[in-house]
Amino acid sequence: MEDHTAGHNKEKRYECDVCGKAWQQPYLLKIHRRVHTGERPYVCSICDKSFMRTQELKKHRRLHSGEKPYGCSTCGKRFARLSGLWVHRPVHSSERPYTCSDCGKGFKLSTDLKVHRRLHTGERPYTCSDCGKGFTRSTSLLEHRHTHTGERPYTCSQCGEGYIRAKSLRAHQRTHTGERPFICAKCGKSYTRSTSLREHQCTHTGECPYTCAQCGKGFTRSTRLLSHQRVHTGDRPVPSTVCGGGLAMASHVLSHQRVHTSGQPYDCPYCGEAFDSSRELRQHRRAHAGEQMLPLQQTFQEHAGAAGAPADTHQRVTL
Known part of the structure; x- marks a missing residue:
């Protein structure tokens, strides 16, 4: 000694x-x-x-x-x-020693608490040099930058589908394997994504902490609430690289691009998903904000026309 x-x-x-x-x-x-x-x-x-x-x-x-x-x-x-x-290792422990002084939420890691507190302070220290959008995590900024470059570095080895995020690829691969690792402890229902499980658990607990002030719809994550609010405001900050129209979320770009190649003429102006019939589009639109969705006075065709796209690129979708 x-x-x-x-x-x-x-x-x-x-x-x-x-x-x-x-x-x-x-x-x-x-x-x-x-x-x-x-x-x-x-x-x-x-x-x-x-x-x-x-x-x-x-x-x-x-x-x-x-x-x-x-x-x-x-x-x-x-x-x-x-x-x-x-x-x-702390994932397996029920102990959450790091507590938010604003809302009382507990965390297993001090770094998770640090990131969480930015929801209360509004701090977004990581800013995109292309569009000025801010993020609470550096990893979120790195993933976001792919929306500007068009790069999809995570590719499925079975079907070739590309993704911006590694976790999106992992979730996609479960469609091939059938794996559903996220299981509800109350009813046994299983999911391919942890976020889907958290949203499902709201049906048991009733706890959806992020609520839309306009329609009352609840969400488990603040980012999902932010995206949902664009249904009411009509904000579509992500431009289509094909027709120049606007989309509410960058994650909707791929599904929107299929509108131009799939021959499905009825596309959702909020997420870009396309449908064969107006009836299917109407049913889909209810999923965004229930029956309380604001009426669409401007069509997506008019969006595309203003950007110089061909007049027959989209059918009229004000339904």
Whole structure:
């Protein structure tokens, strides 16, 4: 024990001549100096990304190999990094030690609480340089940027369908496998997405914390409420790359594009989904906001015409 303590008390004799930070071993100083010089001697042979330390390169290579050496002893889920496993472990605990002082909601991770509090403060620190839209998470901004570039980097190996988000691809793949891992503890009904399960649970608890002030419809997520409100305001901020018309959500772009290729003339001006008959479109429109939806005075055909699209691109859909 004394020898171990002596190791901690050993004089740090190797000092950085740039910042003054000191180490006990010369190799640690050598590694540190790369912070100042920018040297990254360890290069990935697959993608050419470079690193300061061999350990960083070793961890990076797992992205290419798919190796995940760290497994959760509770559920078996595996991770490429030990830090990923440590972040995952609280999922199995019922304890939520981090509580929001505004609404009392509890979280398992302090980082989740930090992001949640932005819902109350309105802070959106990550801003898109193309359209100015703000986000509470950096990952949300990265995914959003694909809506401008048209890139869909996550592709299904079975059918070739492309997605902007990795989680969207995972949910889609379950349509091939039949897997429905999200199960309601009360009635046993299962779902392919966790968000679908949360929305379903509202039918048991009645708790939908985000409510539309105009029609009273409840939502489990603030982002879904925001998208829904466009039904009432008519706001369609996402332009169609085909006809120039507007869509309420970026996620509706793909379904809208099918309108121009599928031969289905009746398309929804809110989400872009197309139908063979006006009756099907009327039924679909009720799903957006029930019978309390505002009447559509302007047709999507007029939207497209104003943007210079051919007059026969869309049928009139004011039904």
